[in-house]
Amino acid sequence: MQRHNLFIITGAGRGFGxxxxxxxxxSEISKQPTTIVLVGRDSASLDQAAGTLTGSTVKSKSIANADFSDLSTVQQVILPGIKKIVEDVQANGTPITNVYLIxxxxxxxxxxxxxxxxxxxxVQSYYNVNVVSFISLVSAIVNLFRKPQSSDETPFPPDLSVVNISSLLAVKAFPNWGLYASGKAARDMFLQVLAAEHKDGSVKTLSYAPGPLDNDMQLQCRETLGDAEQxxxxxxxxxxxxxVKMEESxxxxLVLLSDNKYDSGAHIDFYD
Structure with missing residues (x-):
């Protein structure tokens, strides 16, 4: 059966997403049929991004109004959107064989x-956006793609890879990063648990620290960080x-995902 990849990328309207x-x-992966789902808040930026991503083997879709400060977003916005996209892909006779949630x-x-x-x-507002919504989305995607398949669907569930964009701060402490660092550490550990629960490899997880990126978030850090040394x-x-240039990281x-040689649950840094 021909491979069909589904990438679900949150925060995909701009920046590192x-x-x-x-x-x-x-990437090498997209030489096979690939559908990219861009998830974010702003429909204009998502549509603009989607318009640049279409190729001979690649199609791009967007799910807008995904506000992770609203805990209903996963169940009311993202999950229905993904289900519809999956149904459309399956209806065209191309079962999805590989899913990547980034x-x-x-x-x-x-x-x-x-x-x-x-x-x-x-604390509550930060964790709602960065931890509670993250866990809710991961759980919903695992449930969606690991549930038993009915007879009119693909006869086997797709391979599922879950990626957390992590940070050095998840494993090393620095002043003024209390919420960010503890949130990243929580996300890392959740994916380690998920990996331990799927030792058969049916769900593979990776926490990837992209390095200090040359982007708007790093500019915000330089402008607002309370620790003078950092x-x-x-x-x-x-x-x-x-x-680090975003495109390089x-x-x-994508090389890590394509080679697929990392241990499930691993934390890998750009500099590793």
Missing amino acids: RAIAEAVKD NNAGSTGDLSKKAADYEADD KQIYTTMAEQGKL AKKL
């Missing part, structure tokens, strides 16, 4: 604050052109 989508189009959407939180400064509302390090890296992620 869009860079990942571009890398998918240019969780890129996220935020830094208030980097001016230290651990002692957080209020309950700060701010100077990042500023120097930016001035000397030592920040995205390409490395």
Whole structure:
């Protein structure tokens, strides 16, 4: 049976999410039929991105209005959208054989604050966006693609890979990153648990730290980070052109997925 890849990328309208989508189009994987689903908030940026991703073997779809601060988003917006796209692909007689969920959407939180400064509302809102919604989406996708198949569907479930865009901060502590670092660590561990629950390889997980990217989020860090030493390090890296280009990091992620040699549950850094 011919392979058909389905990539679901959150936060895909701009920044690293869009860079990942571009890398998918240019990867070895996309030499086989591939559908890219761009998930994000802004329909205009998603549609614009989708328009650049169509090729001979690649089609792109978008799911807009995905606001991860709203805990109903997964069940009411994203999941129905994915189900419809899957149904359309299957209706064309091309069963999906490989699914990649790439969780890129996220935020830094208030980097001016230290651990002692957080209020309950700060913690709750940050974790809703970056941890609760993440776990909800991963759980929903695993359930969708691992459930028993009916006789009129593909006779076997597709291989499923779940990727968390992680950070060095998930494994190494630095001042002022309390919410961000603990959120990334929680996401890493959740995927380790998921890997342990699927030792048969039916679900494979990866936490990928893309390095200090040359993007708007890194600019925000340099402008708002409360720790002077780190701010100077990042500023120097930016001035000397030592920040990681998004397209280079995205390409490395796609090579990892294409080679498929990593251990499920692994945390891999761009510099590894």
